[in-house]
Amino acid sequence: MSEQTPSSTSSNAPVTGSARVKRGMAEMLKGGVIMDVVTPEQAKIAEDAGAVAVMALERVPADIRAQGGVSRMSDPDMIDGIINTVSIPVMAKARIGHFVEAQVLQSLGVDYVDESEVLTPADFENHIDKWAFTVPFVCGATNLGEALRRINEGAAMIRSKGEAGTGDVSNATTHMRKIRQEIRRLTSLPEDELYVAAKELQAPYELVKEVAATGKLPVVLFTAGGIATPADAAMMMQLGAEGVFVGSGIFKSGNPAQRAAAIVKATTFYDDPDVIAKVSRGLGEAMVGINVDDIPVPHRLAERGW
């Protein structure tokens, strides 16, 4: 989307909110862990453990799943409380398509907005026009076409959806493998087959062509949804994730501080089983979890978003 990037020669004035500045922020989070928190105290634990950012939300996905009801953007007081407690970046979730929640989050000074399927969607056709914002957005995807549609709308970072609030990593695995497989397939196609590939992916041709040429998404790709252990995080990194979101997995476990620090270490040393073994010892209870197969399809969060 180079046409969206302000030209460096047209003016000397500093430019905020450019695609490069938005995507660049996600580059700085790579190799790191972003943790869901619902209170300033949890945010402090996450920062102490070495999180690269925290995600402020009203309820972690496991509680949203258990309690039901409509799930929305968090209370601004709670987000302010977290912003004032930690010095690392603070992200927050807006409902899919709820551009006013996103405007509020930008006004509060959050560093990244997650247009998230974990909250109840506000629009069943349109996602937020993310180009219209200075704050960058991360969006979930289950496959390459979905990722490219979000990037076309202005997303500056993509994460796998997985199935949030389950502690079951299987869907995150499926989504990460799928996205990477579809990227590999594009790189092997002759140029004259990319038009049909774009049609099949339901994604813009220009982005399809870019992915085919570079072999990667034009933005950073993280994993999310069901990661509960250091080994889960390391597996997702080995499958090609550039960093990890952990939602319910930390604060629904027996010893959040220790588990959080262990997942941070396992993410950096994702290819070193000795380190992963060492940090996995004595962590206490992992979150109990739900098998994704036991959740009826209409209740699966990954189905939200289009």
Next chain:
Amino acid sequence: MIIGVLALQGDVREHLNALAECDVVARPVRRPEELDSVDALVIPGGESTTMSKLAIEFGVLEPLRKRVAGGMPVYGSCAGMIMLATDVVDGRPDQQTLAGIDMVVRRNAFGRQVDSFEGPVEIAGIDGGPFHAVFIRAPWVESVAADVEVLGRVTEGPAAGRIVAVRQRNLLATAFHPELTGDLRVHRFFVEMARAAETTEG
């Protein structure tokens, strides 16, 4: 000449790619033994508090400090600039640095992500016109000791005049991210510094 990139967290790949384009062997460094095998080091952008914590826990902080004190050339961008500073304002109380450059650095000095920006910076000693610099929740340098060279300042906007590029002996730091722009001049400048150091060390 082998140049390492500290790979505990951050935009490691972008620095590895930029260095490879400058015709040096570049490799990631996460462990003390990997540090032993490099002639110079780049500390990337990322979250400085996370890097500090991991550097302590995996035993690379002390070896890094020794190499820096021993004259190894190091370049730090953004979080890397913070890691190189002797003093950090608005850091975490437990945050450790390599104390290489005698300067006070203010973390997140320009503000939050909505204040992150790109704009021109003139860098002394680097020809070819102003550098198009990308600042992301960037630090700035509050003050430097007498023998620290100030190489660049912000020229436009509300932060005009702030110090964003410095050098002391074999240590170079920028508050911005040349690795995100495709402009290799800062990396080439650092590679030349490292080559010169290698020659003097003999």
